Amino acid sequence: MELKLINRKNTEDNCENTEELIKKEIIDIMYYGDKLEIGSDLVYYMSRWGEFMETNEKCGGPDSWLITFLRWAVKDRLEEFLDYCDMNSSIYTIKAIKGLKKVYSFKMPAGGAGLVRPAYWRMWGWLQNEAKILNFDNRYNSAGDKQTEVICPFCNLEYGEEIERYCEHFIHSGFPDNMEYLQWGKYDFVINIMKYINEINLKDFKFLTKGLKIKKYIKFELFDSQEDLEYAIRGASNKEIKIMYEHFISTGMNSAIYTWLFINDMKKVKWIFDDLKVVYDRILDYDQHHEKLL
Ligand SMILES: [Zn+2]
Secondary structure (H helix, E strand, C coil): CCCCCCCCCCCCCCCCCCHHHHHHHHHHHHHHHCCCCCHHHHHHHHHHHHHHHHCCCCCCCCCCCHHHHHHHHCCCCCCHHHHHHHHHHHHHHHEEEHHHHHHHHHCCCCCCCCHHHHHHHHHHHHHHHHHHHCHHHHCCCCCCCCCCCCCCHHHHHHCCHHHHHHHHCCEEEEECCCCCCCCCCCHCCHHHHHHHHHHHCCCCCCCHHHHCHHHHCCCCHHCCCCHHHHHHHHHHCCEEEEEEEEEEECCCCCEEEEEEEEEEEEHHHHHHHHHHHHHHHHHHHHHHHCCCCC
């Protein structure tokens, strides 16, 4: 999934106003942008909406932006949206679907008669109905611990013994530390770069990539998460690197993410990891010569 980075500049925020930021991003695209086709951009905004939904239940009635956005984004095309998510699984699709699941779990207030019913329908009922028709429950909730089949995207071997024995592309699989940090196996310093960048208060990010080929793809000053770094790496890798995500649904709203990293031709992408290693060393060096934080 390639992501066009629209309206994603995010340099001055901090955790406290993340919610305001999400709201602003979504309102901007909804009212001032073009209607989005089903695709990576829409998935991105749905994931932001999903993040907000995770912590907010009371949304202020049928005209709240949370509901207006949901209608704008997926009404009458939920199936297409879910199909797209299935085909292009990523941390963004997972967050988007988490939000949808939450809406799906809402119950009409007790005594849902009179005016409550049409209001509820306008808010969440329509989505629940569309989801029900699509067998949403089976699609996402009864998967249990079933592991979906994972196939190497480069040689089509199946995950398991086949891959371990014959596939040259498989690098790593595992659960991330948390939702934010994927594991990169022996390229773990990729994670550390993002963790440390969040911790050091860098005045000038540009020196990190100065003189490196990777600077064309990575603009740390625009980043707000490790996912951004991951997307930049994938952009730079010209489809040589595939990160696949799966998630196991356990109970209720909890799901865990499992990821696989495949690299097609290491010779072609070695420069990316070499450059990132330089970036990492520069961060460590910076830290040594400034107030020690790491
Ligand atoms: Zn393979």
